[in-house]
Structure formats: structure tokens, C-alpha cells
Amino acid sequence: MTEELLNVEAIEAGYGDTRVLHGVDLHLSEGEAIAVLGANGAGKSTLMMTIAGIVPSRAGRVSYGGEEITATPAEERVGLGIALVPEGRQIFGSLTIEENLKIGAACLKHRIGATAARKQVDEGIERAFTRFPVLGKRPNDSGSALSGGQQQMLAISRALMSSPKLLLMDEPCMGLSPKLGNEVYDILKALRSEGQSMVIVEESSRRALDFVDRACVLKVGRKVLEAEAAELADDENLLSAYFGIDQAVEQQ
Amino acid sequence: MTALLQHIIDALSVGSTYALLALGLTLAFSIMNLINFGYGILLVWGAYGLLGLTEAGLPFGVAVILSVVGVTLLTMIIGRVAFRPFIGAPPITLLITSFAVLQIVQYAAIVAWGEKPRIINYPPAFTDVLHIGALRVPLLEIITIGTAAVVVLVYFVILNRTPLGSKVRAAAELPDMTRLVGIRPGTVQMTVFAISGAIAGVVGVLWFAKSGAITPRSDLEPTLKAFIAIVLGGLGNTRGALLGGFALGALEVLMSVTLPESVLGYEPAIVFAIVIAILILRPSGIAGAKVNPA
Numbered sequence: 001m002t003e004e005l006l007n008v009e010a011i012e013a014g015y016g017d018t019r020v021l022h023g024v025d026l027h028l029s030e031g032e033a034i035a036v037l038g039a040n041g042a043g044k045s046t047l048m049m050t051i052a053g054i055v056p057s058r059a060g061r062v063s064y065g066g067e068e069i070t071a072t073p074a075e076e077r078v079g080l081g082i083a084l085v086p087e088g089r090q091i092f093g094s095l096t097i098e099e100n101l102k103i104g105a106a107c108l109k110h111r112i113g114a115t116a117a118r119k120q121v122d123e124g125i126e127r128a129f130t131r132f133p134v135l136g137k138r139p140n141d142s143g144s145a146l147s148g149g150q151q152q153m154l155a156i157s158r159a160l161m162s163s164p165k166l167l168l169m170d171e172p173c174m175g176l177s178p179k180l181g182n183e184v185y186d187i188l189k190a191l192r193s194e195g196q197s198m199v200i201v202e203e204s205s206r207r208a209l210d211f212v213d214r215a216c217v218l219k220v221g222r223k224v225l226e227a228e229a230a231e232l233a234d235d236e237n238l239l240s241a242y243f244g245i246d247q248a249v250e251q252q
Numbered sequence: 253m254t255a256l257l258q259h260i261i262d263a264l265s266v267g268s269t270y271a272l273l274a275l276g277l278t279l280a281f282s283i284m285n286l287i288n289f290g291y292g293i294l295l296v297w298g299a300y301g302l303l304g305l306t307e308a309g310l311p312f313g314v315a316v317i318l319s320v321v322g323v324t325l326l327t328m329i330i331g332r333v334a335f336r337p338f339i340g341a342p343p344i345t346l347l348i349t350s351f352a353v354l355q356i357v358q359y360a361a362i363v364a365w366g367e368k369p370r371i372i373n374y375p376p377a378f379t380d381v382l383h384i385g386a387l388r389v390p391l392l393e394i395i396t397i398g399t400a401a402v403v404v405l406v407y408f409v410i411l412n413r414t415p416l417g418s419k420v421r422a423a424a425e426l427p428d429m430t431r432l433v434g435i436r437p438g439t440v441q442m443t444v445f446a447i448s449g450a451i452a453g454v455v456g457v458l459w460f461a462k463s464g465a466i467t468p469r470s471d472l473e474p475t476l477k478a479f480i481a482i483v484l485g486g487l488g489n490t491r492g493a494l495l496g497g498f499a500l501g502a503l504e505v506l507m508s509v510t511l512p513e514s515v516l517g518y519e520p521a522i523v524f525a526i527v528i529a530i531l532i533l534r535p536s537g538i539a540g541a542k543v544n545p546a
Binding site: 053075076079090094095099106107158 | 422426432433435
């Protein structure tokens, strides 16, 4: 039941001379969802990039499915089943919608062979277009022509193309209107009900706490709190004390 | 009228080789921030290869294909051995590496072929002149323009219509995101070295049909012309590189036609003055800069 999926132990990471993460632990079981909350600059994105393998860890250990992957390069981690929907979505503007989806499945050829990969790519594209009809209407439009909301839909679809076991979502609602943000959360909820394991990074807690199992709060590169989501949602004082962000922001 | 047409064909032909060179260089820059001063020496090695193969008695067409394949492989080997370990380092490191590569590959040519100028025995198709009315068109110019058109077409098909091409475009735009979807940077880099090398191989065949003698130091002119074209067009931008190449070709023909003979010797100085002016006034090139390989 509680098969370990991801285990981050005392991870330290940063950029150049700046250390951003000072020994962060994160544990996730298969089928679980956890929210990583924290103010701007707390190190949430760096944590995601370290799990995905783009930012190297300087100390500590990352293991996935029981295997240590601390030194595994990013391009191999997606093949293991870790997919990141990064902050700012990072859609390839010079590629079409369909090319963006296809490239999301680039790791499949190595994993399951060319023929099986082709079949899974076709199915994945169909699923994406069923989930987001707006993308399917214009598959040859370039990624740069999409609105923010459409880009987020494409970014999620692109990550799903590799059939990840672990989905990392970095601030999925950033820059989106509240209405679009709700739509993104509806999608995430649907994925949750399909049993998708995920780590979701958010600045504002309310929406995320609704559908994750657990949540932790980062503050200047350290984990200061971790609890069941229901517990945190009930105890807003505790949360805001650690969280240190304006309640006004959360009310949005 | 005839004279004008003649000049246009001349300019297109000269511009074609510059445009191709700029294309090969700018692709490597858009992916790896590589400013490669060892690019021209690849043409020289391609020409020596063609020389050796034709002298060995191979049919010209076969020799051309083998020399282009040879330059492609040479470029990939250089890329793998010399450049790849430094990718991600500051561009200046790669630039200096390219000077080192140039020295090594150039001295290898001196050792292998000597410093005496050598001439490739091109078939008549490369040397004949076509007379259409008063128009006098060297066949080489038509071959050059036609080859350039084919190369550019193939380049765009590869980049825009193949899975490998979309990986290259993705890597030029968002290198980290490209890794995150599982594409090995090495695959993209080797693809780029192969394309850039193949272009150098093709241009080598055309270049020495026009300029004649090959020496191990014949690399300077093509390298310089390519960089001038890139400065004109904007580094890292394919359309800019092509535009820059043709602009340089047009400029050279225009000067050779209009300038009095006593000033013609200063042609390179005028070109460089224009380059400096552009660097000051419009550092992103006449096409405006945005890294875009396709």
C-alpha cells in the first residue's frame, strides 16, 4: 500500500555561491500527493529542479522507487517516470502544439522500443486532445501563439506524454486568472482520482490543501512544517505563522 | 539590362557560399554558443580530400560525396573530442578552444599536404561558361546557386519536418526543458556538428572551384566571410545568416562594379568599416536578433 516512490534526504542545492536548500527532506508514497508551500524564494522551485535533476544536489540523497538517483542526469530521470511541469510552463514556442506533445514522449523510444512508443505517442496525443479540445482544434499552431492557460494545458499534457509515475507541478496557476487557475486544479483533481502521484508547489495554500494528502512548508531553504493536509486546513493560524504570507493573497 | 542581370547572378552566386557558411556556423552557435574559428579549415580539408581522391582516380562525383562525408565525420569527431567537454562553459572558452582546434587541424594539413598551393582538377561543368545572348554565365555560378538552394531546402526540411529537427529547435530555445523531456544534449550536439560539417564539406567543393589553389592557410577567407555575414545578419539566427550572406555577396559585387580601380584594393577595408558600423549601430544584425535555428 505505502510503497515508497520518492525519498529526498537532507538535500542541499543552489546556484553558484548561493545555497538555496539547506538540508530538505521529502517523502512520497506511491499514489500520494503532497503540496510544497512557501513564500517566494523559499526554495520550492529549486527543490523541484533538484528532484528533476536539472539543479545538482551538493549534499544529501534522492531516491526514487527504492533506487538512488542523486547523480542521475535529468534526461534519464524522465525515463524513470519523473516528469516536471516547470514554473512558467516552458512551452517550446518554435514547435507546434503537436510537436510539443511528441517531444514530451522523447524518452519512450529508449524505454519501450520504437513501435510501442509510436503507438503510445498516438494514444497520448489523442488523450491530450480529448482532455483539452482547444489544443486539438489547432495542432499545427506554434506554442508561442497560445494563451497562458492553453500553454499550461499543453505543459501538463506534454508531461503526461511520458506516462510519468511522479508528476511534479511547479506553481501551475502562476500568471493565470483565478478562473483558469480553478480549471487547472480541476484537471489536477481528475489526475488525482486516477491515482497519479504528484508533488505540487504553491505559494497560496487553500486550493492545494483541498486535494493533497500532506503538505509541507519551506522557509528560506528549510522545511519548517509538515502535516496532514486536513490538519493544516483546519489550523489556519499555524499555517499562516509558518507561512508568513499575506492572508490577502490567499483570499484571491 | 544584360549587365544588371549578370551582376545579380554574380552576387547570388557569391552570396550563396557565404550564406551557407553562415548557416553552418550560426547553427552551432544557436545550440552550443560555439563561435568556431576553425570552420574554414574544414573546407580546406574537404578540398584536400577531393584532391586526393580525384588524383587517386576516383570519378569526380564519387570523390565529392566521399569528401563531404569525410568532412562531416571530421567535424563530428572534433565536436566530440574538442568541443563537447567545454559545452556549458563561457562562450569565450569555446572560442579559444576553436583557435586551438584550428591550429592542430591546420598543421595536420601542412604536414599531410605541404604548403605548396595545389589545384583540384574540376570537370568541365565547373569551368565552362554559358553564353545566353550577351549574357556570359559561368556554369559554376549556376551550380553554386542551385546547390545552395538544395542545401537550404534540405536544412529546413530536416529542422522543421523531422523529429531530430524538432529536438534541435527545442534545444536551441529551452535547453533545460529539452533535457527534462528526456533528450540527451549529446544527441542534439552531434546532430548539429553533423549538419554544420556537411555544409562545410559542400561549400569546400564550391569554394575552391572558384578560388582555384588550395593551401593549408586557405581557411582564413571563408572563415572571415562567414563571420562578416553573421555579423550582418545577427548571430544565432538562421534567416539572418542567410540574409547576411547574400547581403555580403551583393555588397562585394556592387563594389567591384562601381568602385574605381584605384580604390578596389580597399574593398576589404570598406567591408570591415561597414561591419564595425553595424556592430556599433545595430549589434543584433540587420535582421534583428533572436536565436532561432530554423
